[in-house]
Amino acid sequence: MNLHAAVSSFTLTIAMTLPSFAAPPATPKRPVTDTYHGTQVVDEYRWLEDWEDEEVREWSEAQNAYARSILDALPGTEQLREQVTAIMTAKTARYGGVAYAGGDWFAMKNQPPLQQSFLVVADSPTHEDDVRVLVDPNEIDESGATSIEWYRPSHDGKLVAVCMAIGGNEVGDVRVYETATGKQLADEVPRVNTGTAGGDLSWAADDSGFYYTRHPRNDERPEEDMNFYQQVYFHQLGTPTEDDRYELGKDFPRIAETRIEVDKATGRLIVTVQNGDGGEFAHYLRDTDGNWKQFSEFGDRTLQAEFGKHDDIYILSRADAPRGKLLHIAVSELGTDEPEVILPEGKDTLVDSFWGGGSLLPGEDRIFVEYQLGGPSEIRVFDLEGKPLEAPAQPPIASAGGLRWGPDGSVLFSAGSYTTANATYQYYPSSGVTAVTDFRYELPVSFDDVEVTREFATSKDGTKVPVNLLYPRGTKLDGTNPCLITGYGGYGVSLTPHANSLNRILLDHGFVVGVANIRGGGEYGEEWHLQGNLTNKQNVFNDFAAVLGHVIDRGYTSSEHLAIEGGSNGGLLMGAVMTQYSDLMKCVVAHVGIYDMLRVELSPNGAFNITEFGTVENPEQFEALLAYSPLHNVKDGVAYPPVLFLTGANDPRVDPMQSRKMTARLQAANTSGGPTLLRTSSNSGHGAGTPLDERIEQEVDVLAFVFDQLGVKVNDGQ
Template identity: 35%
Template sequence: MHSLTFLTFALGLTLSAPVMAAQHENKEIPLTYPDTKTVDVVEEQFGEYISDPYRWLENDVREDPEVADWVKAENAVTNAYLEKLEGRHVLANSMTELFDFDDLGLPDEAGGKYFYERKSGGQNQAVLYVRDGADGEERALIDPATWSDDGATALAGWKPSGDGSLLAYAVQDGGSDWRTLKVLDVQSGEVKSDNIEWAKFTDLAWLPKNIGFLYSRFPKPEEGAAFQSLNADHAVYLHLIGNDQAKDTKVYATPEQPELNHIAQLTSDKEWVAITSSSGTDDRYEITLIKVDSPKLQTRKLVGGFENDWRLIDGVGDTLYFVTNKDAPRLRVVKTDVSADEPKFTEVVPESDAVVDGAMIVGNRLVISYLVDAKSQLSIFDLDGKALGALDLPGPGQVGGLSGSIKSDEGFFTFQSFNRPTTVFRYDGTAAPTIWAAPSLPFDPETVEVTQRFYESKDGTKVPMFLVHMKGQDLAKGAPTLLYGYGGFNISVLPQYKPAWMAWIKAGGVFASANLRGGGEYGKLWHDAGRLQNKQNVFDDFIAAGEYLISEGITPEHGLAIEGRSNGGLLIGAVMNQRPDLFTAGHAAVGVMDMLRFDRFTAGRYWVDDYGYPNKEQDFKTLLGYSPYHNIRNGVDYPALIVSTADTDDRVVPGHSFKYVARLQALDTGDAPHLIRIETRAGHGSGKPTDKLIEEYSDIYAFLAHAIGLELDK
């Protein structure tokens, strides 16, 4: 299933050199924030009395007029401040130019047809195209621009049938995680009558002969609860083409374990369906199999116990290949013959010093993507695990989207780096991949320098960090710096191309990305070192990154801004509380800010694998110790901060950000601005139209630039 997030674009406008931040100390006139009412909510947990005076801001902004009025008042203050910032329009114009290029997505071949997305300059959403043959003439198949007036309705995933005659696709509206599934006749362009609601966290798996496809969904939520109620009772369904959704067959569910999610995948030879079940965000799965030609799609358990990471690569008849961390913290490749009464796993490619990041089978070749110090490498093996060499890559960067099939000698992958947008490569079993699609850029990537350094965290752990800046820029002189981090959920923060970051770099600033513990850059042990009772390591790693940038003279005094999204928004809130003296400005995007109630809304219950359970005493004490909402310090001068969220974010509900900002504004936290920018008709990030991205990042980066002295050309 293909779903592209278009955060890559080219750069045309060069901005002026920065004012040296060592000479800059921003003095702000205190703002008048809206009066936010408080409620008398105090709850006792494990002997602690927890005050929650802004509990009412958890209510859905679409359902509660009082919350809606608060949002309008906060946005009015924020907009009035942002409108006065010099250089904001320069960033907006720059980013408009940055989007002005064609960006091709990873192709999917079916029945000799090649399906792929392309987003051209000025388009809010990517268009899906099809070619008859790899070099055939393309034609537009789906253009989301016709779906809404504001561009906030997106194509959020798609999958062609085996012969390429039909296409199932997902529609995302207003940034929500909910999906509506539809079916298209590829030849005629006719949208068929099939309409499936309440799909979420789903893949699409077509069965042979185009009879239908497997998908995953939740029960219909109660009226008014779609954007806040907990997700439960996920199930895999079979939809037969032409049928009403009410006739869909529930293929796999676990009513005795309503907390489980289930995703169905089909091997490329259409022999087996593998259903991956999970209870949270930790990489511990069960695998259930369905033989495609079995009566009533009967299921059988292959892996139980939720003890290890299991990722299906593909199948060759009854032999299935998996990536697993069983007995291998940095992962390995194994295979099993599922025709056996009791299938056993045998090792194909053993664990190495590098971390397995992904794999695909292309004909009789196994292609494995490894991470080495947060950079991708590609290695080739035969199907018995014999090493056959490596594939050359353009430089340090990130490989993604591995797509291959046992039925073909043709596979595809993408490559990107901080200074290179996504390029699509084709691999046909030879030593050298060829470029299938590459963007035309209005700047030379060689003018942007990417280097990697290692710094020491509080406990002595060596942590890698990328630095990105204009080539020839003397880092010893210091420049305003934007430090980015995430640190959680086994997610590796790899080199990636983002237009806002490039605009910052072109303006003369330095961009830094720290590979904090909690991510997957060094495998399971690195992840474990930054979660649950070890979560403070993540904050220590990020603080140490800031200290390193300043001690090395890369960042002058009053010249450090920080940014994080989602779990990274939590990171920004936590380190602002712990070290307000170190940072001058911050951007906390869609963050998890109330660590005592995160598990009560939508997808929040999945996060206990990384955060712990608020209703368990040991976890509660750890969570309370760093929860951004609960640890704001009265009488301490806080850095300038802009918080961003959206009214339709049903991943991290906006109440997290609302409550956090309300308390930050109400306490004595200094004269620096503490603002919240609340987007409408947007969610956690995916599907956001280009015009909203330009508005958002020109606002936020103008705010950060003003705070730390990055002077933009007027």
């Protein structure tokens, strides 16, 4: 079908059927002209970038009021609030981030109606009522604004370092707690984590202190550099943090993102440094004498390095192997000999896990690895020579990963699917037994009546693009079903199967729900990612449009029944597809998205994104950015679909000005008569740490908006 003209009468239909709304707040145009490589670009809404300007805050408040005047009046809102609240506040515990140390089991627990997840400890994986609360941000901050970013137990399990942030800004300080008593120690290390560079921590082999990522403090750097220039320091327990010892990082790039791993057996360290968010890594080894050696460089395609059990290192590389190969080398041979290939490149993709996702786990006599299969993933096991061994039992068409060690030589991993809840499993290699632990999520809904299919759309250049579809059993493919399709397509991130309980509401109203595995992600390795980044970014939008065309052609839905939704880089996807393929969908929901591609690199987190999107300083990359930048491709007099933009005032990753400028531009240009709404949350950021009550209200607004635009009558939830 012709994607640009899927429904010839769609524009007219919007104009004739949508109700009229009160006009949005007036937005003055104050043109500023920039010249890039001889091309003049006019920015009419530059003034909306300055959040410190009282006029901008007043404008944002007026937009919120306008959005509320429409959202609060939508039919079925109260029924949807009841349904969303029932699911999100169900008395079912949800566990994640499980770790075992020194005989104790640690996990993050989410237990509605508490606003934030909290850290718990138990004596066994089948803990029943044995779980004890260790650190609860709900008690620390009754407002619900404080959240745990991450935690790291000491090797002996007696202490735990916890990184906490406030208001979704992800700027986290580390506090140390005793596992036995929950008592907080005097040790408190500031600015270990930020929303731009992230952060990490690893305990010394003897648990006397920890290595951590240190950001600039006080006046060490100019204000604009405070969330950059990450370095590695060591903190000795019981000493002032001002006395912490510098270890590594003075020569790191400004946009360094750092991961730290300590080998408990030897005390050696591996530090992995990512150059921004583009997937280039450098690796450093600290030997037993405290000397540092760099053993990989940016650009050599060494992604990950992990300690083995025999004084050696396993390396995941994509050098001449876009889907990855696994290498092995003894520590003593680093820099002198070439690593040996244990697992050569195959048809599936070896998964790398920079932020400790647990995709590679070398053991005494076998290696556990995670493979990406184009969306779903699975764990495979090999001996030290690369021969396949029996793997643990795993759900089909699922997401399996998160490898880490359990007690008595067991291996822990997480797995779930689109219809089964994620759970932590314990696998015993000696017996081949796989047991599910009590660290799991008891779904408050059932998906027993749901079909899951995986199909392939054909993109503009002929590339086959997977889309995973969920729908009630017996759904007729007559083009009348309401449909919601999501996607991401960036940074090598793979969208893997997981059960979203809120999909139950959509399915109960006859929706088809789709997840697209488009280029820019990592579903098929490095080539899949590189075909969707920098000057190839347009492939991402063509892929998603092809998926929309596919579900229409197959009769799952039609343009007038189709909604699309995405966040962050997926918000950029929404903006680009909306401006390029406006006839394909009825409405759009975009969370914390990027829309001004010429100015994004100037924001606090923008420098980290240059490796993914490119820079206006490069003529070729500028041309590509301008060609798809959603803000710059909005055209006056075009009937764009209704859109709901959501952003958080404290977002450290995507400047909320992106949503403000895109909203203003669409409101001025759109002729469809449909609303362009901007919803700004004052107590959230990019998503992490958002209180439960606010998450509920966001979901209610999104569902009410989509249901109204697609003409779906809300049932009573019975």
